[in-house]
Every structure is written in structure tokens, then in C-alpha cells.
Amino acid sequence: MLAKRLLSLGLTMGFSTLLACDPVPPAETDTAPLSSEQALHAGSAIQQVFVVMMENQNAKDVYGNPDAPYINQLMKDYGYASNFQDCLPSSVPSEPHYIWLEAGTNAFSDVTFGGDGDATARNSTASTAHLVNLLDKAGISWAAYQEGIDSTISGACPISSNGLTRYAAKHNPFVFFKDVSGNPPSKTASRCVAHNKPLSQFASDLSTGSVARYNLITPNLCHDMHGALGCSGGSNVKQGDTWLKGFLPSLITYAKANRGVILLTWDETEGTTTQPFLVIGSGLKRSGYESKVRYDMSSVLKSIQRIFAVTPLLGHAADASTTDLSDFFATGSFP
Numbered sequence: 001m002l003a004k005r006l007l008s009l010g011l012t013m014g015f016s017t018l019l020a021c022d023p024v025p026p027a028e029t030d031t032a033p034l035s036s037e038q039a040l041h042a043g044s045a046i047q048q049v050f051v052v053m054m055e056n057q058n059a060k061d062v063y064g065n066p067d068a069p070y071i072n073q074l075m076k077d078y079g080y081a082s083n084f085q086d087c088l089p090s091s092v093p094s095e096p097h098y099i100w101l102e103a104g105t106n107a108f109s110d111v112t113f114g115g116d117g118d119a120t121a122r123n124s125t126a127s128t129a130h131l132v133n134l135l136d137k138a139g140i141s142w143a144a145y146q147e148g149i150d151s152t153i154s155g156a157c158p159i160s161s162n163g164l165t166r167y168a169a170k171h172n173p174f175v176f177f178k179d180v181s182g183n184p185p186s187k188t189a190s191r192c193v194a195h196n197k198p199l200s201q202f203a204s205d206l207s208t209g210s211v212a213r214y215n216l217i218t219p220n221l222c223h224d225m226h227g228a229l230g231c232s233g234g235s236n237v238k239q240g241d242t243w244l245k246g247f248l249p250s251l252i253t254y255a256k257a258n259r260g261v262i263l264l265t266w267d268e269t270e271g272t273t274t275q276p277f278l279v280i281g282s283g284l285k286r287s288g289y290e291s292k293v294r295y296d297m298s299s300v301l302k303s304i305q306r307i308f309a310v311t312p313l314l315g316h317a318a319d320a321s322t323t324d325l326s327d328f329f330a331t332g333s334f335p
Contacts, residue, residue, distance in 0.1 A: 045335050046283065046307050048260035050215045050251060051101070051300070053171065054240055054276075055094065055226035058269045059084070062276040067238040070245040074264070074278055079289040079328045084277035086269040087296040087316075094226075097267040098173040100297045101216075103130040104315020119159035119175040121184035128179055131301065132195070132214075134310035141212035146172055147199035148220040155187025158196055166221035166228055171267075172196070173216075206254055214304065219243055225266070248280075255281040261307075263300060263325075279325060283333025291327045298322040306335045 059082070062068050063075065074080075088096060088106070096106035096113040106113040108125040117123045135142050148167030149158045159181055161169045175181045175192060182189035197205075199219070205211045218224065222231035225240035233239040248262070255262055261281040269275045277295065302317035303325040316322055326334045 050262045054266045055224040059274045068241040078280040081277040084295045095170040102173040104317040116170040118169045119185040142214040143212040145199045149198040157189045157192030159185045171218045279328045
């Protein structure tokens with residue numbers, strides 16, 4: 001039945017006449033009483049957040065795609081969104097979307113992020129209105145795990161991309177804030193070095209329980225579904241799905257045991273406005289739950305701020321039309 005539903009989604013998504021950021025009436029949500037299975041998964045509020053950021057796919061090209069068997073199994077086991085919108089124009093590339101996740105906007109008084117590039121004095125902002133500053137103020141730990149960081153090229157503070165390991169600085173929002181990476185950005189900036197880690201360290205940190213409460217995880221250009229020259233292993237979707245199948249299982253086990261949630265998202269779409277989005281972990285309403293509520297990247301930021309109770313809401317996360325992710329969760333699991 002789910003396969004038929006996913007096929008239907010693939011045929012209908014992306015043809016809405018609404019603009020991606022237009023306010024829309026709230027979608028119908030599931031308010032039925034909890035079943036015994038739901039009650040088993042419901043519990044105390046979320047304690048840890050893991051954002052896994054993939055790249056450049058439409059929902060209709062992932063949901064139901066035989067090249068993504070692992071993702072589609074996760075959809076059956078956890079929850080997924082059928083109305084997650086790319087809030088920036090299709091002409092805007094990756095970097096501004098990552099900045100949006102951190103600050104709720106890509107436009108600041110000293111710079112508007114509209115392209116891709118490494119962190120430089122001109123391509124970074126002195127704004128202090130971004131998420132990790134609020135987390136630090138509240139004593140909440142945070143970390144970025146980036147695949148392909150190489151200190152000899154990218155730096156211990158990875159402000160520069162690495163073509164050999166396919167690490168892309170444009171997929172690391174923290175290095176574009178000068179209060180993290182320095183003014184001008186520096187490969188030795190101490191705050192940046194303390195919080196940016198190679199993804200190869202993640203398994204060890206997970207096994208020792210030393211992962212932060214908020215974590216942003218980005219695979220390299222071969223594994224994030226965007227694709228790069230020299231990558232192998234089938235279509236971009238298949239390469240990403242294979243990587244997720246190898247990476248996520250231990251994290252899912254950890255998250256379910258430690259009141260954690262994994263937000264599997266994509267930075268942007270390819271030519272349409274509706275992108276994939278999955279919520280994985282403990283405290284969800286039920287297996288295979290489809291949320292029809294309209295979301296965008298501001299929804300992710302707003303939800304992270306609510307989970308950790310840090311204010312003020314940043315950028316467009318503060319908009320009344322921005323919906324948080326509470327529809328995915330059983331009563332008592334989301335703040």
C-alpha cells in the first residue's frame with residue numbers, strides 16, 4: 001500500500017501553484033488516540049538532535065525510487081513529509097540553504113549569501129544572530145561532523161574545500177560566521193576547531209556517548225546525492241542511499257536509546273519545490289506516518305530551537321506561518 005502511495009506522491013508533487021514560501025492553511029493532522037505501539041515509542045522530550053544533510057533531490061525522485069531502497073524502508077519504519085518546500089529560488093545554490101538552517105535567513109547587513117564558495121573575509125558574516133550562539137549561551141553542546149575534512153588542506157577549522165576528499169566548505173554553515181571561524185576566517189580559529197570534526201571520528205564519539213546534543217552531519221560530494229566527477233556506485237540517489245545504509249543504523253540505535261531524533265533532510269530541490277524529509281528516532285506517532293503539513297528549512301530551525309528551548313527565534317523561524325515538526329511526534333515527545 002505504501003508503494004502505491006509513494007508512486008502517487010511522485011506523480012503529484014511539485015505541481016502546486018503556490019509559491020514555496022507563501023503561507024498556506026494548515027494541513028489536516030493525525031489526532032487519533034495513541035495505540036499500544038505508539039505508547040511504547042512515546043516518552044520524555046527529545047534530548048539530542050542529529051541533522052543529516054543530503055543534497056539536491058526532489059521528493060518525487062527519492063520516494064518510491066528503486067535506487068533508494070533503504071530510504072524507502074525508513075519511510076515505512078518512521079515518518080516522512082510530503083509537503084516540505086524549498087524556500088529559496090531554484091537559481092540559489094547550496095550555501096545559502098545551509099546558512100538558512102543556522103540563521104533562518106541568507107541575508108545579513110554585511111553580506112547576502114547567494115552563491116557558493118569557501119569562507120573568506122568577504123564571503124562570511126559578522127552577525128551573531130545564529131543558532132550555535134544561542135546553544136552556547138544555554139550551555140548546550142554542538143558539533144559539525146563533515147566527511148572529507150583534511151587539516152592539511154581544509155584546515156583544522158575547515159574553511160576551504162578539498163577536491164581530493166570531496167569536502168565542500170559550502171556545506172558547512174558554521175565557517176561562514178566570523179564569531180566561529182574568525183575575522184577574517186582562519187584555519188586555526190579556536191572556536192571553530194573545537195566544534196568541527198571529521199566524520200571519521202563520529203563512530204568513536206557515538207560509542208563513547210560523547211556526541212554533542214546538537215549535531216550537523218554532512219557526507220562528501222560523492223555520498224550526498226549531488227554527485228561529483230569521479231564518483232562511482234550508480235545514480236546519485238543510489239550512491240547516497242548506499243552511504244546512508246552504512247552510516248545510519250548505529251546512529252538510529254543510539255538515538256532510540258537516548259531520546260534522540262534524526263532529521264534526514266536535503267538542502268534543496270532540482271527544478272521543483274517539494275523535497276524529501278524524514279524524521280527518525282524515538283517518540284514518533286507511529287511507523288510510516290506521512291505528515292502533510294507544509295514545512296521548509298525554517299521549520300527545522302524552529303523545531304531545533306523549541307527542542308532546546310533557546311530564544312529568540314531566528315530569522316524566518318519566527319514567522320507565524322512557519323510550522324514546527326510537532327505533527328510527527330506522539331504527545332509528550334515534542335516540547
